[in-house]
Amino acid sequence: MTLEIVGISVLWLFLFGYIIVASIDFGAGFFSAYSEIANKKHVIHQVIQRYLSPVWEVTNVFLVFFFVGMVGFFPKTAYYYGTILLVPASISIILLAIRGSYYAFSTYGIKDNKAYMFLYGMTGVFIPASLSIVLTISEGGFVRMDGGEPALLYKQLFVSPFTWSVVLLSLTSVLYISANFLTYYANAAGDDRARDLLRKYALVWSGPTILSALVIIYQLKHHNAEHYTKMMDVSWMFVVSFLFFVLSLYLLIKKRYFGWSFISLVLQYAFAFYAYGISHYPYLLYPYLTIYDSFTNRTMAVALVIAFIAGLFLLVPSLFLLLKLFLFDKKYVKGQV
């Protein structure tokens, strides 16, 4: 394995981690705002207060880790993506700011501010949409080189059906992933009403996620034929992903083993996400940037990998402790401490 591949694999893993934990967070916020407005108030709200408040900062660090690591391993991305993403990424920052401040401010004082709650809920769908734009851009076709300076073609990006399919997939996935997880969590908390409601949401969103994923694969064929062909080379991974989807859905319908249902869902996304990533190789930005020509020097790469391994020794036990105290602690989950 070359250092380039080690680097991108580490980053891809953290991006995947972010997608799962952030989806739970984003979706939960959306459902909670929705239930507030649809007067199903406080069925889900409790779960959010108990589960999300302690971990939102950790979720955010996954994102920070990803972009700092990206610039570390592939400094040229700072130049290309930094220049192109000025506006889209700034929008994401602002949405993240609204969201981050909600956790702090809502716990004290302005709990019942409906407008804020609404804003918070909406960021849950807008953030994934704005972040997913990066993946769309990476497929190429939306960037022009102006005398060596990359520039984003806003109009093309905006009118492309491909863009909107990716946005759609990100939205439906967020809602599906979080509804599935929260079903498990509510079940563990013994809150049957919340569980049933969330299970219903999960079922509702399962179909649209798979549909939008299929639409994207179809569109990619026209948008980026090279990537599409490479994707077909790893089509077995998509098949495995689909099987996990079926298993996860089956358990959900049967109202059994919610934990396993969520684990299958994670595997479903993992296989699809890695199949996508592997077939994207070696490009970071079609057709301008590959992981090879954007790579940092060997010395730095080795140093980063060593730092990463050392960091894991710190991180894994700490994360384990966090999960043990807030996710797997029966008493905490049930609200008894």
Added chain:
Amino acid sequence: MFTYDPVLFSRILTELTLTFHIIYATIGVGVPLMIAIAQWVGIRKKDEHYILLARRWTRGFVITVAVGVVTGTAIGLQLSLLWPNFMNLAGQVISLPLFMETFAFFFEAIFLGIYLYTWDRFNDQKKHFLLLIPVAIGSSASALFITIVNAFMNTPQGFELKNGVITNIQPLVAMFTPAMPTKVAHVLTTAYMTSAFVLASIAAYHLFKGNRHPYHKKALHLTMKAALIFSLATIVVGDLSGKFLAKYQPEKLAAAEWHFETSTYAPLVLFGTLDDNKEVKNAIKIPYALSILAYNRPGAEVTGLNDIPKEEQPPLYIHYLFNLMVLIGIWLTVIAALYWAGMKKGLAFTMKKSFLMQLVLSGPLAMLAIEIGWYFTEVGRQPWILRGYMKTAEAATKSAHVDTLLVVFSLLYVVLGIASVVVLTKMFRNNPVERELEERALNQGGVSS
């Protein structure tokens, strides 16, 4: 008439974000240490007051941390968005500490989450206290790593640059630059010092308003003692920072001191004005003091600004920034020392309104010194972004829309700033100490006064 200049707007936006972030970052670095001290004293003395102090500070801290994280994420991304050329170049050499910083964030965030939600989960307070140690280590470590990056910008090393290509990279050499020891030490001590004064301000405010509850007296006493220790440390480290500048960044020190001719027995210039011939007027001059500050010897030679190429000279207004920072540092040390002496000798002036007023102002003043200090060192590095290698103007993005973003982010920071102040005041107003003490005493069925 008006031309769009992305460099200018990128500068202003970066400055704005950092100016805002540093307020919350400084609190984020210093306050965990103060909470730890209070909780530890509370456990040792078995004194409910100190435990409650730690608890209430923690609640406030949650809010400042959230804004710190939000603005930190903004500046982290903006470094690449607004300075793509800089990150492209420097990223090859200095990304190691940036990467390590994310682990410090992880560590801190995880344990802060645990600490916050487990106040009543342990029967043994000591166990809960242990959870705070990683938080304090994590936040100080993040300051350490980001300051290493900033030190690198001032005295870059650990690579060779030929025709725009970087070779011979040594990541560790790039981390341990000449600027690093003093910078890191100064940033950390001033963060601790500022946090101590900010918390002292709050206690002093209650006493000033006439509330003489022992809780506030204990709070003031604890914070002022810490403030005195950290102020003294700040002066020592500040002096070392000056010596660092004299040796490695003489142009910054010369501009800060309006020292034009290289000379021995150089005087220290305080305030004053410059006339058209660069003559210093109306200033207070302390003979030999600059030579002493720079090299500990009155006869030492200090490089003057005239020896620096004109286009590489930093703006001269940093002189006032430097003066103000040092003055605030000395003033705060003096009042902390007075308070301490007054308490030792049992003198009444420490509870006089006029003196308490000075203590109320100490927190905001310290924070002002942080801002001024950063403006001093950053403006003093200009025109360089990477001293000797890359000018700030070459580093910026060429994208459109930076002006619009500047407006949008300004609005965001105004809203966040106001909201955090409103929420903090509301939170403590609605739940006064006295009431909380009573409730806790009832819950525990014991007496605690």
